[in-house]
Amino acid sequence: MNAVSDQPGMASTQSRLLxxxxxxxxxxxxxxxxxxxxEVHLARSLSxxxxxxxxxxxTLAGEGLLHHTPNRGFTVPALSLGTIIDAYEMRALAEGLAARFAAERGITDALRLQLEASLAEGERSLASDAADGERRRLYAEANEAFHGAIQEAAKSDxxxxVLRICQRVPQTSAHNIVAFELADMRERHAAxxxxxxxxxxxExxxxxQQMRQHVLSVKMSMARWYTSHLSSASSSTSRQPREPETSGLPQNKRTRRGR
Amino acid sequence: MNAVSDQPGMASTQSRLLxxxxxxxxxxxxxxxxxxxxEVHLARSLSxxxxxxxxxxxTLAGEGLLHHTPNRGFTVPALSLGTIIDAYEMRALAEGLAARFAAERGITDALRLQLEASLAEGERSLASDAADGERRRLYAEANEAFHGAIQEAAKSDxxxxVLRICQRVPQTSAHNIVAFELADMRERHAAxxxxxxxxxxxExxxxxQQMRQHVLSVKMSMARWYTSHLSSASSSTSRQPREPETSGLPQNKRTRRGR
DNA sequence: CAATGAGTAAGTGTATTCACTTTAATGAAG
DNA sequence: CTTCATTAAAGTGAATACACTTACTCATTG
Incomplete structure (x- = not known):
């Protein structure tokens, strides 16, 4: 009954993949x-x-990425700008701690190489005369590699x-926006x-200290960008009574006959 | 088939209660x-x-309170002293942030009263000549109320x-140890x-700043206490191959006949 | 015509069953 | 006596079936 059996790469279980x-x-x-x-529609659409x-x-609800209401199921929470800013504030502290741990504990050669590679990649992306979107994508990648390596180096689950929680901000997630203007990107790279x-x-x-400042400066850029670009849209006060607006796939026909 | 129906107080669902x-x-x-x-034994024992x-x-696994391994189920992770200390380090930053938010945003009258009540309760517990264990229990209660009120006042989910994660340390959890010696408790109260x-x-x-220092001082007391009292026992290096040692209820008989 | 209430479909919560994996006891072979 | 293969029991993962709740439509009534 199961189509994919005895496949070598299939390490994990279905729930985890989902x-x-x-x-x-x-x-x-x-x-x-x-x-x-x-649930029903989502299950169908995901087979x-x-x-x-x-x-x-x-699991995702446990992680705080979704919200659950007893007889109404799971919803993806709508975050206010204030919440997002708070998240950056927390993230500055957490990433700062990660950097501190990395410095205190020292990093493996592999991670040092990854850090250097990501720095080089960032440099390249800034130097290249690629289209703005492409440059941004490249830089975002380098950025993620850099922060990821430091988080690894911190050796603290x-x-x-905590950082996962701080970055559980849909839409605004790191790799979506990241660098807003070329000047910003240069500043980040220097940091x-x-x-x-x-x-x-x-040290x-x-x-x-440096990491904290860095993240806080990202926060500023983000806030500036956010207010000037989105302003009105999707600025709700977290978990306020919002209209259902179900998803997972179509909810079309509703044909019934009288009792 | 369900024993408890149409009961007024039963607000939540079974999974949540569990x-x-x-x-x-x-x-x-x-x-x-x-x-x-x-799972089977636990389910039986919980009916x-x-x-x-x-x-x-x-859900608990999502919260990081349990660990899950694909075809082996859920385990409660064993934490090393290092991990616990890291948690205090993170907690100092997070509670510091909470205090900052509370100061920035101002607190409601209700929460101010709760703070004052918890301070008074702490004072009383220190002044009383109750048995040491009893005093400790009282102080722990006041302590929890104090920190809880500030977390509420921060108004940040x-x-x-994050604080929940920092306090997901079994055994060492706040209300179990908290204050170690009378002098410590006095110092905490002043803080x-x-x-x-x-x-x-x-401000x-x-x-x-005050909150950070406060939590870090708790960290020190805890570490001192931990090393002098437990030292050897339960100091494992987080997620190392540990023997199964299942739980949930007995696993007794194992009767079989040869092929 | 608006308000209200019954009835029904859709959706979530729980139970049960089956399939697949792991684990360990047993016995044969070296 | 040790080692390894065999094999069934125990345990987890997934699917199906059922129960209960919510929400919506429609008809009735004032």
Missing amino acids: AERLRQSVLDGGFAPGTRLN VSRTPLRAALQ LVKD HQRIYEAIICR PREAE | AERLRQSVLDGGFAPGTRLN VSRTPLRAALQ LVKD HQRIYEAIICR PREAE
């Missing part, structure tokens, strides 16, 4: 904020049964979890280099 | 670290079917979630008062 896919979808803004996820789907949804040096030199306080 | 109970159990150390949770139990477990004043006076930086 959780991964859905997490990605939610973070990428695949579902409109406030959307109500219909799975409800059981593993629910498993995935429960807890810090990683990355300072952070790298502080870590290599094993915890300096690394933490 | 999640709550289990969360409490895990935090209170109801399951030994490293224990493997057997529920596997479905809602699994739902609860998935994200900060609350609480300073924090309270900073918040009332709307964000001061509030944040």
Whole structure:
């Protein structure tokens, strides 16, 4: 009955794969904020049964990426600008701590190489005369690699979890916006280099301080961009009574005859 | 078939109640670290079917309170002292942020009263000549009320979630140990008062700084206590291959006949 | 015509069953 | 006595079936 058996690459279980896919979808803004996820339709559209789907949804709800209401199911929360700014504030502290740990504990050669590679990649993306969108994509990639490497170097599951929570902001997620103007990107790149040096030199306080400033400056750029571009749209006060607006697939026909 | 129907107080669903109970159990150390949770046995002992139990477990796993391995089920992670210390480090930052937010945003009268009540309660517990254990219990209660009120005052779901993660440390959980010696408790109480004043006076930086110091000092006490009292026991390096040691109820007979 | 209430479809919560994986006891072979 | 293969029991993952709740349509009534 199962189509894919004895496949070597198939390490994980269905629920986990689903959780991964859905997490990605939610973070990428695949579902409109406030959307109500219909289990039956979602299951059909993903070609799975409800059981593993629910498993995935429960997990995501535990992670705080979805909200659950007892007899109404799962919804993707709508975040206000204030919430997003708070998240950056928290993230500045958490990433700062990660940088501090990395500096305190020292990093493996592999991670040092990854850091250097991401810096080089960022440099290249800034130097290239590629189209603006393409440059941005490249830089976003380098940026993610840089921060990822530091989080790894921190060697703390807890810090990683906290950062996951801080970045559970749909739409605004790191790799979507990241760098807003070329000048901003240059500034960020310089900050990355300072952070790298502080870590290599094993200077915890300096690394933490630099990282905090860096993230807070990203916060500023984001807020500026957000207010000037979106302003009105999707600025709801988190979990206010919003209209259902279900999703997961069509909810079309509703044919009935009188009693 | 369901025994409890049309009951007025029954607001929530079975899975949620279970999640709550289990969360409490895990935090209170109801399951030994490293224990493997057997779904069938646990379900029987809790008088529920596997479905809602699994739902609860998935949620807790999402929260990071349990660990899940594909075909082996859920386990309660064993934490090393290092991990616990890291948690305090993160918690210092998060609670500091909460205090800052509270000072920035101002607190409602209700919360101000709760803060004052908890301070008074702490004072009383320190002044009383009750038995040491009893005093400790009282102080722990006041302590929890104090920190809880500030977390509320921060008005940030994200900060609350982060703090939940930082306190997801079984056994060592806040209300279990908290204050170690009378002198420590006095020092803590004084810190609480300073924090309270900073918040009332709307001085964000001061509030944040005081709170950070406060939590870090708790960290020190905890580490001192931990090393002198437990030292060897339950100091494993997080997620190392530990022997199964299942739980949930007995696994007794194993009768079989040869092929 | 608006308000209200019954009845029904859609949707979520839970139970049960089946399939697949892991685990460990047993016994044969070296 | 140790090692390894065999094999069934126990356990988890997934699917299906059923129960209960919510929400909507429509008809009735004042």
